[in-house]
Amino acid sequence: MTNPDQTTELPKSWDPAEHEAEIYQGWVDAGYFTADASSEKPPFSIVIPPPNVNGSLHMGHAYEHVLMDALSRRRRMQGHEVLWLPGMDHAAIAMQTMVERKLAAEGVTRDDIGREKFIERVWAEKAEISGTIGGQMRRLGDSVDWSRERFTMDEGLSRAVHTVFKQMFDDGLIYQAERLVNWSPVLKTAISDIEVTYADVEGELISFRYGSLDDAEPHIVVATTRLETMLGDTAIAVHPDDDRYRHLIGTELEHPFVDRRIPIVADDYVDPEFGSGAVKITPAHDPNDFAIGQRHELPMPTIMDAEARIADTGTQFDGMDRFEARVKVREALAEQGRIVKEVRPYLHSVGHSERTGEPIEPRLSMQWWIDVSTLARSAGDAVRNGDTVIHPKSMESRWFAWVDDMHDWCISRQLWWGHRIPIWYGPDGEVVCPGPDETAPEGYVQETDVLDTWFSSGLWPFSTLGWPERTEDLEKFYPTSVLVTGYDILFFWVARMMMFGTYVGKDLGPGNAVPFTNLFLHGLVRDEHGRKMSKSKGNGIDPLDWVERFGADALRFTLARGANPGSDISVGEDHAQSSRNFATKLYNATKFALLNGARVGELPDRASLTVVDRWILDRLDEVLAEADAGFEAYEFSKACESLYHFAWDEVCDWYLELAKVQFAEDDPVRSESTALVLGTVLDGLLRTLSPVIPFVTEVLWTTLTHEESVVVAPWPTVSGAERDADAARHVDDLQRLITEIRRFRSDQGLRPGQRVAADLDGLDAAGLTESRPHLDALARLDPTGDDFTVTATIDVRLSSATVTVRIDTSGTVDVEAERKRVGKDLAAAEKELAQTSAKLGNDQFLSKAPDQVVAKIRARRELAAEEVERLGAKLAALGGS
Incomplete structure (x- = not known):
């Protein structure tokens, strides 16, 4: 695939709205997301938790989709045949309620138009609104196989429902009994606990x-x-x-x-x-x-x-x-x-x-039930035996508490929309369950109830792959590799899939006893104050609003950066803006690198590289390993944090600045090796980030490498080179020295870009002589001349020696202006110290204020005291009082 932005020079700035839709369609057209069941690659498969067909994706859905997409993209790059299968749930109660409300607005009821016409109306509504979710998924960048999109009432899935019902009925697992249920007087049906x-x-x-x-x-x-x-x-x-x-x-x-x-x-x-x-x-x-x-x-x-x-x-x-x-x-x-x-x-x-919204009524009624005793035991044993591994492991106890004490499941609903129960009643009270290819005897009448929506969604991992037929997809991709879902539906959906999966798995051969081999449970998305998002609180966030304002990459990185197994995540606009800034930072860094000839190619022998080049290559290896381990353990937060700080703090804030010095040297060999090192670092970084932020990395990586697409690029691996501990120490000392000089310059009132003459004693002992050009450039230091006068001195203790820095600030600082500035800052610090001290000296405040508030005030007082001391000393040095 040729990316529309694959040019020798990137646009001036990155505007997601201009590029994301075109990039995504290019991926789809190229067939990158279409799985090949005949492939000899190892399989990796995920089935999407099917959203309700009558709705749209909320932030919780977006969170889940980002995590599934990151897993799928990474495995695709690792050489797996990846199937991420999309689809939607018919949402029996939700859809029927919506359509009945529309009918009521028209002055009619479902009884007025009859069952057949009502179901036709629901199908028409489904056709009209089902495209909304698909469009949202495309905006998010979901790398799903659209050719295999499924719906829980498709013909094939309906056949799977009928087949399982028939088998369980014949096995005595499905029975009819009068029991107590949750009853909705408005819907006039039994409803599940989750509803x-x-x-x-x-x-x-x-x-x-x-x-x-x-x-x-x-x-x-x-x-x-x-x-x-x-x-x-x-x-x-x-x-x-x-x-x-x-x-x-x-x-x-x-x-x-x-x-x-x-x-x-x-x-x-x-x-x-x-x-x-x-x-x-x-x-x-x-x-x-x-x-x-x-x-x-x-x-x-x-x-x-x-x-x-x-x-x-x-x-x-x-x-x-x-x-x-x-x-x-x-x-x-x-x-x-x-x-x-x-x-x-x-x-x-x-x-x-x-x-x-109305109070439910516990009500005794005749319903259809599943005897879950043996099914629940099998679901529990699957985790105990390690056939399915739960992440995080701490959720296992909750799993066992539910499946080991599960009550029989009411599967009938007094609705019209859904899978009608395949039971037929004879004129003399006979009850039969014909198979999918059989017909009921003449004169028999079919049960009017439909199945609980969770029945059909419980078959989702294998019904979507063609079961009960032994299809290529089923042979290749079942059991699925991982289920990604929220811990809040662990019982309601996951347990049902496990029960059905272990039930049909016995007929699918060894290794197919479970519907998924890994279960990754994520938490809820909360607002920036930690509150659960809800319409009533008005704190919900439309994920598409963030895509419009900040870009899909920013939304994705915000969600992935906070994701850890079993933990809730809090997000706000500041997080999205920070992620947008990160994408911009990557864009600008890569653009700078390209302008300086950065490219991907064979690196020179490491011994010929500069110490900072060896350091950044080692750090790349370390970060690749950290990110890889994080993704492998579903610890997205750890992976993203490692990549974020490497990209921002080390590559952009340090290595790019150090590389500028090497590019500026009149040495073509040095410039060439720096360009290759920089290209190598960006290549590995962009590929590793691409599962989480695929759009901006696609543009940058294809421009850097002139390759087809980062989607089908190989997953980066560590180089295998031995870590250069001396290079790490060297750069750590260099960073510390530059940082202390910058802080010292600031305290002396020097402007950031202002150059000053300086003499450094101890560089040889510290082993930093070869980095003097880097030091001078980043600390804005000039060589000393005949008129050099020491006006300020600082000692910086490094790992093996102390470097003494003597600076000539004469003529570079407006002493009077600086004295006024420092005096103003000192007055503000003294005021803060007085206010915080007064609060902490107030017994009434201390007795009523929460501990965290008191701790915060104490921290503010300590900081103010330090500032008063520092600024006082600085003012004294300037001749003030």
């Missing part, structure tokens, strides 16, 4: 009385925040050792409204110290009550319909909404004199539907 969010709500804890209103007769007081559920009470539970109620265990009390007697049962679940020590039991509308109901074989009447209206109780409350009934039941109980006390407010955690 429930919890919030503290102020409610009423109301105590009321069962039994006689006469204290001398049998009665019990119970309390609840959901008073309407008492219509479904079928027992009252007490602790078996509670002496207050021991005489009542086994007896019954009348229900105030329903023709039902309520037994008193003994159960260890009850805490005798909490409240009255008695608990009302509504098995069909509370998970803990359901468990007690099972233990004591209690009736479990469901008292609400699908929309959470009271139903089938035979009371005056039938037909009421649950919240209206809550009030009316309280009023009716009060009329009977049964309300004992009301506590207001009572703060308690209430689950809400993530999609529609």
